[in-house]
Each structure stands twice: as structure tokens, then as C-alpha cells.
Amino acid sequence: MIRAAGLVKRFGRVEALRGLSLEVGEGAVAGLVGPNGAGKTTTLRILAGLIKPDGGFAEVLGVRTDSPEFRKVKRWLAYLPEEVLPYDNLTGRAFIEFIHGLYGVDNVGEAVEISGLGPRVDDKVKTYSRGMKRRLVVAALLTVGARVLLLDEPTAGVDVVHAVEIRKLVRERARGAAVLYSSHNMLEVETLCDVVYFVNNGVVIDSGRPGDLTARYGAANLEEAFVKALRQTSAAGGRGAPPP
Amino acid sequence: MGAFAALVLKDLREVLSSRYFLASLVGGFAVLIAMGYAMGAVVKTAQASTQKFAVVVNGTTPLGERYAEILRAMGGDIYRSFSPALLDRYGYVVVIPGNFSLPARLPVYTRYRGLMALAPPNVLQNAAAKLAEEVGVPPRLVEPRLYIYMGRHVLTDRDVGAVFGLFLVSWMFMFIVPLIIASTAAVSIGMEKEKRTFELILSTPVTPTALITAKFLSTLLLALIQFGVMTAGLFIYMANVAAAVAASPPPSGEAFELSLAPSPQLVAAVALSSLALALALLGLAFFAATKADDVKTAQSVVPLVVFPLLIPSFAALFGSVEGWEAYPFVHPLVVAYAVMQGEWGKAYTYLALDWALAAAVALVVARLVTAEYLVLGRVRR
Numbered sequence: 073m074i075r076a077a078g079l080v081k082r083f084g085r086v087e088a089l090r091g092l093s094l095e096v097g098e099g100a101v102a103g104l105v106g107p108n109g110a111g112k113t114t115t116l117r118i119l120a121g122l123i124k125p126d127g128g129f130a131e132v133l134g135v136r137t138d139s140p141e142f143r144k145v146k147r148w149l150a151y152l153p154e155e156v157l158p159y160d161n162l163t164g165r166a167f168i169e170f171i172h173g174l175y176g177v178d179n180v181g182e183a184v185e186i187s188g189l190g191p192r193v194d195d196k197v198k199t200y201s202r203g204m205k206r207r208l209v210v211a212a213l214l215t216v217g218a219r220v221l222l223l224d225e226p227t228a229g230v231d232v233v234h235a236v237e238i239r240k241l242v243r244e245r246a247r248g249a250a251v252l253y254s255s256h257n258m259l260e261v262e263t264l265c266d267v268v269y270f271v272n273n274g275v276v277i278d279s280g281r282p283g284d285l286t287a288r289y290g291a292a293n294l295e296e297a298f299v300k301a302l303r304q305t306s307a308a309g310g311r312g313a314p315p316p
Numbered sequence: 317m318g319a320f321a322a323l324v325l326k327d328l329r330e331v332l333s334s335r336y337f338l339a340s341l342v343g344g345f346a347v348l349i350a351m352g353y354a355m356g357a358v359v360k361t362a363q364a365s366t367q368k369f370a371v372v373v374n375g376t377t378p379l380g381e382r383y384a385e386i387l388r389a390m391g392g393d394i395y396r397s398f399s400p401a402l403l404d405r406y407g408y409v410v411v412i413p414g415n416f417s418l419p420a421r422l423p424v425y426t427r428y429r430g431l432m433a434l435a436p437p438n439v440l441q442n443a444a445a446k447l448a449e450e451v452g453v454p455p456r457l458v459e460p461r462l463y464i465y466m467g468r469h470v471l472t473d474r475d476v477g478a479v480f481g482l483f484l485v486s487w488m489f490m491f492i493v494p495l496i497i498a499s500t501a502a503v504s505i506g507m508e509k510e511k512r513t514f515e516l517i518l519s520t521p522v523t524p525t526a527l528i529t530a531k532f533l534s535t536l537l538l539a540l541i542q543f544g545v546m547t548a549g550l551f552i553y554m555a556n557v558a559a560a561v562a563a564s565p566p567p568s569g570e571a572f573e574l575s576l577a578p579s580p581q582l583v584a585a586v587a588l589s590s591l592a593l594a595l596a597l598l599g600l601a602f603f604a605a606t607k608a609d610d611v612k613t614a615q616s617v618v619p620l621v622v623f624p625l626l627i628p629s630f631a632a633l634f635g636s637v638e639g640w641e642a643y644p645f646v647h648p649l650v651v652a653y654a655v656m657q658g659e660w661g662k663a664y665t666y667l668a669l670d671w672a673l674a675a676a677v678a679l680v681v682a683r684l685v686t687a688e689y690l691v692l693g694r695v696r697r
Contacts, residue, residue: 083692120519123688143523151519156512174520209516222519 073098073133073220073250074119080127081114081274088114090274091128096250096267098219101242103261103282104254105298106271112254113154115271116222119252120151132220147175150218154225154254157205160198164189164208167197171212179215186241187211203234210238214245221251227260239264258295268294270301277305340604340617347624367391369408369437372398379447380416386443403427403465408437410460418448418456428466436460466657485583489590490648491629492546497539497594498601498622499615504535505605506614518687528685532598532678539594582655585663589648592670596644597622599677606685607693641666644673 074096081089089111096102104112117123118130121137130137135145158167168183184193187208189200197205210226223242227235239260242251255261261268262282269279278285278301282294291297332338371392373384387410388394395402395409402409402425409425424436444458464471508514517527604621608614625645640646647666654663 117515117691120515121687122515122518122691143521146519146521149519151516153512153515153519156516159507159511159513171516171520174517174522176521 074102074222074252075131076115076119076128077130078128079115079118079125079130081111081118081123082126088274089118089125089128092271092275093128094252094269094276094279096252098250099246099248100266101246101251101253101264103265103268104252104271105256105258105261105268105294108256110271111274112271113224114274116151116153116224116252116254120149120222121146122151148217148219149222150213150216150220151222152210152213152224152226154228156209157202158197158208160196162197163195164193164197164200164204167208168193168212168215171209172216175216177216179217183211183215186214186245188237201231201234203230206230207234207238207241210241214241219249221246221249223251224254225256226253227255227257235260258293258298262294270298272302272305277301340620344620344624348627351624351627367437368393368406369410369439370395370402370406371410371412372396372402373412376412376414376416379418379451380412380414380420382450383416383420383443383447384412386446387439390439390443392439398425400425400465410440418444418451418453418458420444420458422458422460423463424460425463425465428464428471436462469657486586486649486652487629488547489586490593490646491626493539493543493590493594494597494622494626494645495619496542496546497535497598498618500539500542501531501535501598501601502605502608502614502618503611504531504538505602506608506611509606509608509614510610514690518690524685524687524690525682527690528602528681531602532595535598536594579655582652585651585655585667586648588667589651589670592667592674593644593647595674596670596677597625599681600625602681602685606690644670 074094076092076094079089079092080087088109092111092115094102094104094115104115106112114123118125119132119137121132121142124138132142132149133145135141158164159170162170164187165180165184168180168187172178172180172183187193188211189204189208192200192204197208200208206226206229210223213221221242226238226242230238235257242253243264253261253265265282267279268282268285270277270285278288280288285297285301286292286294289297289300291300369387369392371384371387372395373380374396376384384392384394392410393406398409398411404427407426407429411423411425413420413423422440424440440460441457445455448455462471508517514527518524601618601622604618605614608617628640628643628646629649641650647670651663651666654660654666
């Protein structure tokens with residue numbers, strides 16, 4: 073359902089992606105893990121059809137993201153950008169109505185329910201904490217009936233309690249969708265994802281199930297496995313790995 | 317003090333190192349200089365013609381003859397009879413009355429060249445002072461009475477206030493509407509940039525064209541609401557002032573008469589011209605705002621980009637629109653001027669030009685503003 077094949081993207085002299093490839097099937101949650109500037113956000117933006125690759129291609133639901141036909145596919149795609157926040161002067165309910173209006177769906181009741189905001193959903197967003205704001209956006213996007221979810225750092229800057237709730241929402245509400253989940257947090261990737269892609273310098277340096285990766289590198293956890301993968305890649309001259 | 321200096325220095329370094337801020341600052345500065353240079357040239361040309369004056373004298377008192385002689389010595393050309401054609405060659409035509417004495421009521425004819433041109437020339441008073449000195453009487457001033465040709469109409473000095481009112485309406489449309497629109501666009505776009513919501517919206521079935529069109533429409537509606545409220549407030553203010561003036565009797569005891577009145581057609585023409593130009597400026601404001609990362613930056617920079625373009629409207633209001641007619645952002649005034657004179661062909665031409673400009677800007681915006689531009693702030697080559 074999600075496929076990136078040899079993605080290349082340059083911003084001036086900076087090569088953000090250098091042939092990144094990955095695949096996520098129906099009902100799978102894939103983690104995209106890597107340091108800042110590794111190319112995670114650029115990959116997600118290409119998959120969401122926001123920017124065009126300079127090389128390679130991306131497909132979502134079998135349609136290339138740089139083709140005119142991709143417009144129709146967007147109905148089934150939900151992308152949560154990094155650091156996106158709802159508008160301060162709207163109420164939580166009005167924001168959900170806005171997002172659902174963009175998708176042409178009316179599922180406000182469910183979104184309100186899973187947002188966990190309770191009666192505060194009718195308060196203005198500017199009175200919410202950062203965790204509440206982020207959860208509101210996630211709840212709005214998870215209830216538009218998307219078959220593909222692209223989530224960029226959903227829990228960044230959010231306290232532990234809200235982060236746990238957001239992860240729980242993704243796990244429970246993805247409902248057979250293909251999910252690509254970008255994060256710095258190895259613990260949440262390890263517990264949430266079926267498959268993990270280690271990304272560095274614009275390429276996938278390794279990938280596999282979390283348990284397989286920790287075993288492959290003889291690591292105690294995914295974090296340690298990632299660090300060892302980085303060292304091995306550096307020693308090998310930065311070559312990436314093919315998708316599993 | 318050290319901490320205070322560090323805070324101030326941080327702000328200066330933060331803002332002054334912004335390429336966007338510097339570009340808008342330098343750009344605005346350059347545009348102002350260019351505008352000043354162009355306006356200076358126009359004013360110089362206009363002054364050369366308006367400072368020339370003619371004196372019509374044909375059978376008057378010896379004092380009148382001497383007054384005419386002094387005016388001639390001060391640069392006036394003498395004629396025996398008045399004709400409106402003289403106004404094509406001279407800024408003013410002074411007619412010495414047959415019963416001239418000091419003080420005298422002096423008919424002065426001129427053609428409308430902006431509000432600042434409505435004051436009678438100083439040379440009339442200077443010549444009167446010299447004449448009084450020659451005949452040994454205390455300095456006495458002449459009382460010029462202006463007759464202002466505006467197309468087919470002749471305005472008396474009583475009409476000047478009414479004309480000022482008409483032009484003030486044009487200027488409000490021409491200057492204030494674009495500024496409000498630019499400011500509203502800055503808030504509207506800056507908010508999306510600050511909240512990073514462009515990415516969220518553009519990843520949904522919404523196309524960039526639909527997003528831009530919606531932004532244009534919502535900005536325009538918000539600006540019109542602001543303008544409507546402001547205009548209503550201004551009318552109430554003016555009504556209060558007018559009521560206070562009406563309560564006190566005019567010194568001369570003469571009733572105020574208006575030979576030119578603002579017609580609905582005039583207001584509609586000015587509004588249509590302003591709307592087209594506001595749309596064009598909205599496109600510019602849109603581009604400027606998408607370069608900012610937050611509301612505050614957008615609000616401070618967008619008016620800086622738009623304001624220099626509107627500066628000529630000041631000059632056109634108080635000076636002359638002649639020579640400036642090719643400049644789009646004075647067109648509401650040009651259109652008002654044309655409609656007042658019944659030159660509908662000219663008014664339609666400028667309205668067509670204004671809407672062509674708006675359409676051209678809309679096409680450029682639609683072509684350049686892609687999802688990638690809105691997300692990354694750069695045009696894909």
C-alpha cells in the first residue's frame with residue numbers, strides 16, 4: 073500500500089534522500105527511525121504528494137504520488153505533519169469539523185470520543201495543553217477513514233501520559249490501514265511497529281522486525297541496535313540496505 | 317545592564333540577519349527612491365506649467381492697470397480677454413476687474429490639478445503689497461475668488477470641499493483597502509505557516525489552487541468587513557462633524573451649494589477599480605506572507621512590501637494625476653476623475669486595465685504556488 077523506490081531529493085547542494093526504498097503492507101505499522109536530517113520528513117512529504125522526488129518514485133495504494141491521479145488517492149490518505157497544531161481560535165469540535173470537511177466525511181462524534189477531550193472539546197484550542205492539541209489532531213485524522221496513515225513524530229514534545237494515549241489510539245484505530253510512523257523514540261517504535269526502517273543520510277541502512285533487528289546486532293534493545301547499525305554503516309562507507 | 321544589552325543585541329541580530337526582513341527593507345527602500353524620483357520628475361513638469369500665469373486686463377482703473385503691470389513684471393503674460401483655452405498654457409489666469417481698487421475681489425481661473433493646486437498663487441498678494449506700498453496705503457490683500465475648470469464643469473471655491481470629499485472617498489478605496497487586505501493576508505497566511513497547517517491541508521484532497529482561491533476569497537471578505545465597519549464609522553464621524561458645522565451659521569450668510577455630487581455610478585466605478593487592484597496586491601501580499609514563518613513576521617513585512625506601492629496615491633490625491641495615469645495604484649482616483657467629467661470611455665478603459673492586471677496576477681499565483689512552494693517556500697525549477 074505504501075512503496076518508495078530509490079527516492080532521491082535534493083535541496084540545493086544538500087542531498088536529503090539518496091535512494092531511499094521501503095514498503096508497508098495493508099494492516100502493518102512500519103517505523104521510520106533515524107537522527108535529525110536523516111530524511112524521514114522528506115520521505116513522508118513525498119509519500120503525501122506534497123513534494124516531488126528528483127529521482128525514484130513513491131506509490132500509495134498503487135498510484136504514483138507525482139501523478140495527477142494521486143489527487144483521488146488523497147481521500148484515503150491521512151498525513152500528520154511534524155509539529156502541526158490546530159488553530160487557536162477554533163474550538164476542538166470546530167477543528168475536527170474542519171478536517172472532516174476537507175475529506176468530505178462526517179464522523180465528528182467518534183473523533184470527539186477518541187480525542188479524550190470530553191466537555192473541553194467545545195473550548196477554544198488556545199486553552200489546551202500541547203498534548204491535548206496533538207491528540208486532537210491525531211483523533212481528527214484517525215477518523216477520516218484513511219487506508220494509509222503517515223505520522224511524523226506524533227508524540228514529539230508531548231508529555232508521557234498523552235504520548236501513551238496517542239500510541240494507544242494509533243494501535244487501536246488504525247484498523248487495517250498501512251501506517252508509516254516516524255519517530256525518534258525507540259521505545260515507542262519497538263512497542264508499536266511491526267517492522268522498522270533505520271534511516272541515515274537519506275538511505276535505509278537496515279530494516280526488519282524489532283526483535284529481529286535487536287537479535288541481528290546482539291543488542292539489548294532497538295536503540296542499541298540502531299547505534300550499532302549506524303557504526304557498521306559508517307565503517308562500510310554509508311551504503312544502504314535494500315527493503316526486506 | 318549586561319543582560320539588557322544581550323537581550324537587545326539578540327533581537328537586533330535575530331531580525332537583521334533575516335534575509336527576508338533585509339530583502340523587504342532594501343526592496344521597500346529602493347521602491348521608495350524610484351517612486352520619489354519619478355514623482356519628482358512629474359511634479360517638476362507640472363510646476364513648470366502651473367507657475368506660469370496670465371493676466372487679463374481690458375478697461376480698468378489706473379490702480380488696476382498698475383496692478384497688472386506689477387504682475388507682468390513678476391512673470392505674468394498680459395491678455396485683453398479671457399478664454400478657457402488660456403488654461404492649457406497657464407496654471408492660472410487672473411482677471412483684473414473694471415472697478416479694481418484695494419482691497420479687491422479678484423477672479424482667478426485655473427484648471428483642476430489636484431487639491432494642492434486649489435490655493436491661489438502667492439504672487440497675487442505679493443503684487444498687491446507692492447502696489448499698496450507704491451500708492452502709500454497700508455498693505456492690503458486682494459481677495460482671489462477661484463473658478464476651477466474640471467472638464468465640462470466649473471467649480472467655485474464652495475465646491476472645493478465637496479470635491480475634496482469625493483476624492484477622499486476614492487483615496488480611502490485606493491489606499492486603505494489594499495493595506496487592510498495586505499494586513500489580513502499576512503494574518504491569514506502567517507497563521508497557517510506558524511501552525512504548519514499548509515502541509516496538513518495539502519495532504520488532504522484539497523488542491524493548491526482550491527486552497528489559494530479560498531484564501532483569496534476569505535481574505536477579501538474579511539477585508540471588506542473591516543472596511544465596511546471603518547467606512548460606517550467614518551460616515552458617522554463625518555455626519556457628527558457636518559451637524560456641528562450646520563448648527564453654526566455661515567459667516568457670509570450664503571447657503572452651501574453643490575454643483576457636483578457623488579453619484580452611485582462614481583462610487584461603483586471607484587469600488588470596481590479598487591477591488592481589481594486589491595486583488596492584484598493580494599497576490600503580492602500572498603507571496604510575501606508565504607515567505608514568513610509566523611504571523612508576527614508576516615504582519616510586519618507584508619505592509620512593508622505593499623506600502624511603497626501605494627505612496628503615489630498621496631501625491632496623486634494632493635497633486636495631479638496627470639502623468640501618473642499609467643501607474644495602476646492611482647487608477648481609482650483617475651477613474652473617479654473621469655466619471656466626474658463624464659468621460660466614461662476613459663473610465664471603462666482603466667477599469668479594463670485594472671481587471672486585466674488582477675487576472676494576470678491570479679494566473680501567475682496559480683502557476684507558481686504549488687504544494688511544494690507552500691510547504692518548502694521555494695519554487696520548483
